[in-house]
Amino acid sequence: MxxxxxxxxxxxxxxxxxxxxxxxxxxxxxxxxxxxxxxxxxxxxxxxxxxxxxxxxxxxxxxxxxxxxxxxxxxxxxxxxxxxxxxxxxxxxxxxxxxxxxxxxxxxxxxxxxxTWHSREAAEVDAARDWLAGKRIAAVRIRWKEDIRQWHPGQDWILAAGGFGVFDPGINALSIATQILPDPLVVTGAVLSVPTNRVSPIAASIALRTGDAPVAAEFDFLQTGQQSWDIEVDTDAGVLRLRDGGSRLELPDAAPLAGPNEEYARLYRRFAELVRAGESDVDLRPLQLVADAFLVGERRVVEPFDF
CATH class of the missing domain: 3.40.50.720 (NAD(P)-binding Rossmann-like Domain)
Incomplete structure (x- = not known):
């Protein structure tokens, strides 16, 4: 074709x-x-x-x-x-x-x-979803912490109204979590840290639930040194650790799995498949969770930020 x-x-x-x-x-x-x-x-x-x-x-x-x-x-x-x-x-x-x-x-x-949700196309996300299927989830911890100056240098729009702030990378974590967890995620509370000279948050803590299990998400745009894009899931079969934005998977009693970065190649293949099938794919769950965090979140003013 x-x-x-x-x-x-x-x-x-x-x-x-x-x-x-x-x-x-x-x-x-x-x-x-x-x-x-x-x-x-x-x-x-x-x-x-x-x-x-x-x-x-x-x-x-x-x-x-x-x-x-x-x-x-x-x-x-x-x-x-x-x-x-x-x-x-x-x-x-x-x-x-x-x-x-x-x-x-x-x-x-x-x-x-x-x-598109490019982080869902990370190498080990599908394997994490498959391993979690049928297991009882006890708790989930999400840590998505990166340096805004490294990944978004000079991009003032990201901290303006409509720019999402730290939820721009944080929504990647939520896109993975909604893909791999067997039960839906529900936001129960949030704290949004907004610099005095900005509109969107530069850090956020979100409390959620999936089934009867608590989920704690920590997003930070001021992480220097080693960056963190990790999700840990406590289950009745041990702890699953999905690291490096979904590209590395650690399972109980198994060697770590790590695949190549082909997220955007997979996105375009998926787009082509949808076009040829006459279908659309519009999953709103990650965006809805961000909207809910803004709805229920406590806004805390923090020190100003400049690039």
Whole structure:
């Protein structure tokens, strides 16, 4: 089957680090156009915004949006109105209501909408889910701590309204937890630490439950030195440890498992499968948990933060 012509919107760090290399190796998609206000990709036709890209390139089959969530709704709606299949970088939208509206729009237009959660595609997430199936969960601990200056240098938008703050990486942990745990997650409380000169939290502690088991999640954007992207699950068969963002799995009485980083290659393969099957994939659970944390969270003001 011929590859599909794809336009990439938003040429920032995540696009350059992950999307462009994955597309370069893809047999499903041909990256033939890009839209960005500030950046360009060498060898790819460039447009200042998604509307001009769509108008100039009607032959596009699909679009991948890598822009920040705030303001993405209008871009996504333009793509769907043009009848193009759409893939969304996480988080899929700034609000739950936005992505629900986009899902309805995609269905009405007869095109595929794929809301991606790249951390679910980490090498050992599926194996962790399979091992936990049928086991009794006693407790879960999530530690997602990284250095904002290393991973989001100078990106002020991430701490602005609609930028999600520490939930931008934290939602990756929630996307894995909702994938591997047998029972749904429910938020019971949260503490959100917001710098005096910012709007979104730079750290957060969230209390949740899954079944009758407590879940404690700690998110921190000020972690220096060794970074932590770990989930531990106490079960009646021992402790499961999923480390390094889902790429390393430690099980009781077994050698550790570790696979290669192919998250974005898997995302684009999944997107192609959905397009060819005429289906969409819009799982809102991680975004709903973040929204719930904001709803019930206690806001604490902390010292100012500057890059």
């Amino acid at each position: 011929n590859s599909m012509k794809l336009g990439l919107v938003g040429i920032g760090k995540i696009a350059r680090d992950q999307h462009v290399p994955a597309l370069a190796r893809s047999i499903d998609f041909d990256l033939c156009a890009a839209a960005s206000r500030h950046n360009r990709l060498e060898g790819v036709d460039h447009y200042p915004n998604v509307e001009e890209m769509l108008a100039a390139r009607p032959e596009l089959d699909a679009v991948s949006l890598c822009t920040p969530p705030d303001g993405r709704y209008e871009q996504a709606a333009a793509v769907l109105r043009a009848g193009k299949h759409l893939m969304l970088e996480k988080p899929p939208a700034a609000t739950v209501s936005e992505i629900e509206a986009l899902a309805l729009m995609a269905a009405a237009s007869g095109v595929t909408l794929c809301a």
